Amino acid sequence: MVNIIMHGCNGHMGQVISKIVEEDASANMVGGIDIADAGLCKYPVFTSLDAVNVDADVIIDFSTAKAVDALLDFAVEKQIPVVLCTTGLSEEQLKKVDEASKKVAILKSANMSLGINTMFDLLEKATAVFAPAGYDIEIVERHHNQKLDAPSGTAVAIADVINDTMDKQYTYVYDRSTRREKRHKDEIGISAVRGGTIVGEHEVIFAGQDEVFELKHTAYSKAIFGKGAVEAAKYLKGKGAGHYDMREVVKQ
Numbered sequence: 001m002v003n004i005i006m007h008g009c010n011g012h013m014g015q016v017i018s019k020i021v022e023e024d025a026s027a028n029m030v031g032g033i034d035i036a037d038a039g040l041c042k043y044p045v046f047t048s049l050d051a052v053n054v055d056a057d058v059i060i061d062f063s064t065a066k067a068v069d070a071l072l073d074f075a076v077e078k079q080i081p082v083v084l085c086t087t088g089l090s091e092e093q094l095k096k097v098d099e100a101s102k103k104v105a106i107l108k109s110a111n112m113s114l115g116i117n118t119m120f121d122l123l124e125k126a127t128a129v130f131a132p133a134g135y136d137i138e139i140v141e142r143h144h145n146q147k148l149d150a151p152s153g154t155a156v157a158i159a160d161v162i163n164d165t166m167d168k169q170y171t172y173v174y175d176r177s178t179r180r181e182k183r184h185k186d187e188i189g190i191s192a193v194r195g196g197t198i199v200g201e202h203e204v205i206f207a208g209q210d211e212v213f214e215l216k217h218t219a220y221s222k223a224i225f226g227k228g229a230v231e232a233a234k235y236l237k238g239k240g241a242g243h244y245d246m247r248e249v250v251k252q
Contacts, residue, residue: 001026001027001028002026002027002028002057002058002233002234002237003028003030003054003055003056003057003058004021004027004028004029004030004056004057004058004059004060004230004233005029005030005031005032005033005052005054005056005058005059005060005080006018006029006031006032006033006041006059006060006062007032007033007034007059007060007061007062007063007067007071008033008034008061008062008063008064008067008086009032009033009034009040009041009045010032010034010035010036010038010040010041010045011034011062011063012222013062013085013222013225013226013229014032014034014062015040016222016223016226017060017062017226017229017230018032018041018042018043020223020226020227020230021230022042024230026234027230027233027234029041029042029043030043030044030054030055030056031043031044031045031046031052031054031056032044032045032046033045033046033047033048033049033052034047034063035047049070049071049074052074056080057080057081057233057237057238058080058081058082058083058233058236058237059071059075059080059081059082059083060082060083060085060229060230060232060233061082061083061084061085061086062085062086062226062229063086064086065086065087065088065089065090065093067086068084068086068089068093068097069093069096072096072097072100072106075100075104075106076100076103076104079104080104081104081105081106081107081236081237081239082104082105082106082107082236083107083229083232083233083236084097084106084107084108085108085112085225085229087153097243098243101241101242101243102241103241104241105236105239105240105241105242105244106242106243106244107232107235107236107243107244107245107246107249108243108244108245109245109246109247110153110154110156110157111153111154111157111225111246112224112225112226112228112229112232112246113217113219113224113225113228113246114224114227114228114231114246114249114250115217115219115224116154116202116217116246117228117246117247117249117250118250119158119202119204119215119217120157120158120161120247121247121250121251122215123158123161123162123165123204123215124161124165126204126206126213126215127161127162127165127166128165130206130208130213131162131165131166131206133208134185134208135206135207135208135213136183136185136189136205136206136207136208137162137170137188137189137204137205137206137207138188138189138190138191138204138205138207139151139155139158139159139188139189139190139191139202139203139204139205140191140193140201140202140203140205141154141155141190141191141192141193141200141201141202141203142192142193142194142195142198142200142201143192143193143194143198143199143200143201144194144195144196144197144198144199145194145195145196145197147194150192150194151174151190151191151192152192152200152202154200154202155190155192155202156172156190158202158204159172159188159190162188162204163188168186169186170186170187170188171184171186171187171188172187172188172190173187173188173189173190174190174191174192176189199219199220199221199222200217200218200219201216201217201218201219202216202217203215203216203217204216228246228249231249232244232246232249235248235249235252
């Protein structure tokens with residue numbers, strides 16, 4: 001059994017995770033932290049870190065960037081591991097995460113989905129087979145029309161996995177509309193599609209002579225990130241100081 005504190009418990013993901021934990025016999029939500037007790041939670045809600053008076057094995061954080069600094073200080077002081085899911089951290093904050101991980105266990109990944117992180121492992125195997133054989137590699141990602149960044153962080157992480165698997169370095173090409181030339185062998189094309197309410201799709205294409213191999217992951221709701229966070233919390237329980245990621249969770 002892992003006892004969890006939910007940092008950002010009133011938010012959408014905080015509520016999603018609370019529901020997942022409620023239905024999970026191997027996890028228990030012992031408390032939440034947010035700016036107010038909105039009456040949404042079945043467990044004690046603390047409006048400040050100083051007020052927390054429950055024992056926990058892990059903190060799951062889905063809050064805001066401005067709340068992360070104080071949380072890291074709290075986690076180090078209380079020696080409670082953190083599953084850090086908040087995005088948009090500054091370079092200074094990322095350095096603080098690294099420093100905190102030298103004193104307490106912190107798990108932070110570009111994507112919390114179990115499926116995406118399993119895809120990363122499969123991608124290493126596929127790259128080791130198809131890249132040396134000269135297959136062209138393309139990544140296509142699709143998201144809703146409200147997403148601000150393109151390509152997605154996950155698409156770039158996919159490209160990084162491919163590069164890290166190979167000795168040589170591929171060039172990332174995001175837009176071929178300004179180029180009047182044949183596709184180079186040593187490049188990875190990354191295309192972004194924005195439309196409707198698509199939660200998230202990531203497809204990797206290995207295209208060779210008379211053969212195409214594809215890996216694809218589709219997210220139908222953001223609940224997959226909550227499920228991943230809960231599994232990460234189980235993994236992080238009892239871990240010593242260090243910087244962990246979701247790929248370790250799916251490999252356990």
